[in-house]
Amino acid sequence: MNIIEINNLTKTYKALDFWKRDRYTAIKDINLEIKKGEVFGLLGLNGAGKTTLMKVILGLLYPTSGSVSIFGGSIQDMQVRKRIGYWSELPYFPKYLKTSELLDYFAEIFDVPSDQRKIKIQEMLEITGLSAKKNERIKNLSKGMQGRLGLAQALINDPDLLLLDEPMSGLDPLGHKETRDILINLNKKGKTIFFNSHILSEVEKICDRVAVLYMGTLADVKPISAVQKKHKNLEDYFISVINKEVMKTGVRPAFT
Amino acid sequence: MAKKITIPLLLVLFFFMMCILNRLGTNYIFKTQPSWYFLNAHSYKKFLHILGAGFGMRPLVGDIEYISFLQYYGDKENLTNGYKDLYKYISDITDVDPNFTFAYNYGSSILAWNLQRYDEAIAIIKKGIQYNPTYWRLSLYLGAIMYKQKGDSLGYMKLLEQSMKFEDHPSMLERILGNIYMVYKTPDEAAFYWVKLYKESKYKESRDLAYKTLQKMISEKKIKDINKIIDLLNK
Amino acid sequence: MCGLLLPEYQRTQRVKKIIAVADYIFKQSFRNKILNILIIFVVLSMGFSLIISMLAQESELKMVIDFGLFAIEIFSFLTIALSLSVQMFEETELKTVSMIIVKPIKRFEYIIGKYIGIIVTLFWNTLFMLVTMMIVIKLKGADPWALRMMLAVLYIFISMCVLTSTAMLLSVVTTSVPSCIISLFFVYILGHLTVNLKHLTEQMQNAAAKIGIDIIYYILPNMELFNLKDKVYTTEGLFLPQYFVIMLGYAIIYIAITLTVSSAIFDKKEF
DSSP: EEEEEEEEEEEEESSSSSSOOOOOOOOOEEEEEETTTOEEEEOOOTTSHHHHHHHHHHTOOSSSEEEEETBBBOSSHHHHHHTTEEOSSSSSOOOBBBHHHHHHHHHTTTOOOOOHHHHHHHHHHHHOOOOOGGTTTTTOOOHHHHHHHHHHHHHTTOOOOEEESSSTTTTTTTHEEEEEHHHHHHHHOOOOEEEEOHHHHHHHHHSSSEEEEEEEEEEEEHOOOOOOOOHSSHHHHHHHHHHHHHHHHHOOOOOO | OOHHHHHHHHHHHHHHHHHHHHHHHHHHHHSOGGGGGSTTTTSSHHHHHHHHTTTHHHHHHHHHHHHHHHHHHHHHHTTTSSTTTHHHHHHHHHOOOOOOHHHHHHHHHHIITTTTTHHHHHHHHHHHHOOOTTTTHHHHHHHHHHHHHOOOHHHHHHHHHHHHSSSSSSSSHHHHHHHHHHHHHHHHHHHHHEEEHHOOOHHHHHHHHHHHHHHHHHHHOOOOOHHHHHHHOOO | OOOSSSOOOHHHHHHHHHHHHHHHHHHHHHHHHHHHHHHHHHHHHHHHHHGGGGGSSSSSHHHHHHOOOOHHHHHHHHHHHHHHHHHHHHHHHHHHHHHHHHHOOOHHHHHHHHHHHHHHHHHHHHHHHHHHHHHHHHHTTOOOOOHHHHHHHHHHHHHHHHHHHHHHHHHHSSSHHHHHHHHHHHHHHOOOOOOOOHHHTTOOOOOHHHHHHHHHHHSOOOOOGGOOGGGOOOOSOSSSSSHHHHHEEEEHHHHHHHHHHHHHHHOOOOO
């Protein structure tokens, strides 16, 4: 069963001037399925369109053409959203709230019953190692701790689908390991995880399948097992895909 | 589909209702506030007045103009030219805040009683009456000034006595009335008034003047029943 | 409107979400140092009015009341401007809004919750300023419970509710915080001048000018309708119940329209 189905998805950003002329096409004709219970890694160079794709799936951006279906429905359906957890790269939280207040706020929005809310919040704080910071204002938390808080709020509703945008960005090596363990555990419980990352070593350890985006188009999709059979490591595979695309398009992307 | 049609239709309907209520409310304002209140060329002579209207704070601008008027009147240097701009200062206050009734009281009192500029004083009071038709105390002041102009002392003395009954009378009127009593009433009657002023006036200047005047009257032996006056003072 | 047709459970959930957003916005605003500094300035300025009123010999109480009412209105305006600028900055620059709107909350619920949160902040600020002014008036030896003064403050609060909804609309239409705040300032000033302009057009023959001013008059909030600060001392007045009903009806409809339009625009926004 497919949790996410993306059909011919294109997103073109419009210019901010009065005439709203097209600016550039961030993703073009993407076709992708994410299966239930798998961990899917989306790779690509900076500016390839990974975050744009993630945002279109989440409904933060509207597709220019094509469609996205999640759990067989639209992201505009609140019942679908209740089953999704989202953790963005470098999340910014309102700095005057306390950690527990923020989680309580999100729990309320997820309709977590009030009798279960406190237990859930405590559980999330323990999983992410923030129990000691329960009553701390968010502005007093370090970047790494705010990153963990991002994970806590993504899990507060016990989601079936986790969408993570650069989840390990800003975390120390211990943080990498802890996050990896959390994601593996969640996957064992049957959660589907879709994330993008530049940290290929972690992607290789967690993912079942990977895809490579190159200049807005899907260059390749492969199971990790197939990658490991043919290539030394994921980095080797990634570079070979990029080189192939450069040869095909004749366009070498600038360093961003 | 129904939502796409219903909501815009409802918005248009509410917009028209809002326009009607806006018009009703504005008409109410026009009815209760005379036409001179709005964009009267005199009301907006200064940028400060326009600023006051823009912030909806014309009375505060009126207060600032009032302080400016007090500074002008309090500067003894202006006495040399007979406070020639006094009328303009009072006009500025009452242009931006036509409901500042004390400005009419005080301004007209200075013009009439201190400077003997009766025409200007009457013009100020008449403006005040026009813009505050139900504030009938101004009519008392007008009467008093007109009597003074004609030299009818008893007439204006009576009107000033009536004005004293109201708490918001300017302090100078208390002293003016005392001085009038010194001329037109017996010394004992005048002394009784000064004792009452000394004991009851909320203005320090009035109490000080009352005390000095009584001292002078006592030392000059003008008062017949001096013991009664002293008893009253000591009560 | 459509919410009334939902089953009761869903209506309750909707209300709970709106309250959650309002609570979040209120906490953010209330704990913000900038707003706390504003409160300190209010207290200082009310105290300053006690001193400056000494210059207005024999008219000190009037000056204290005028200054107090002006301070309440201007600091309420600054509360709205600062709350909104902080919110806009967080939403547009720091992208905090994207963490919220991906969750099961409709965008119009977020807009309404945000509006209520700012209004609650405004309410507490206005109440605090009113109490401060009453203390100052009491120190002057006058009656701090004058009904007209209380009504003037109530009308100020209602006018600020209308201005807040306009500010919300401006915040979704404009792309930056400074342009939003500047636009809001001009709406505030023009809102007070529209009645004067309307009166002027009734004496003019120029049809184009009349139409232009009518457009401003009907579209911008008519702040003069709520301005009883000018009329506290008049014997005629706008303190009648009939006028209150008209003014309140206007405020409610204006707020409903601006929030609906804001929600519609916010719905189409991309983050």
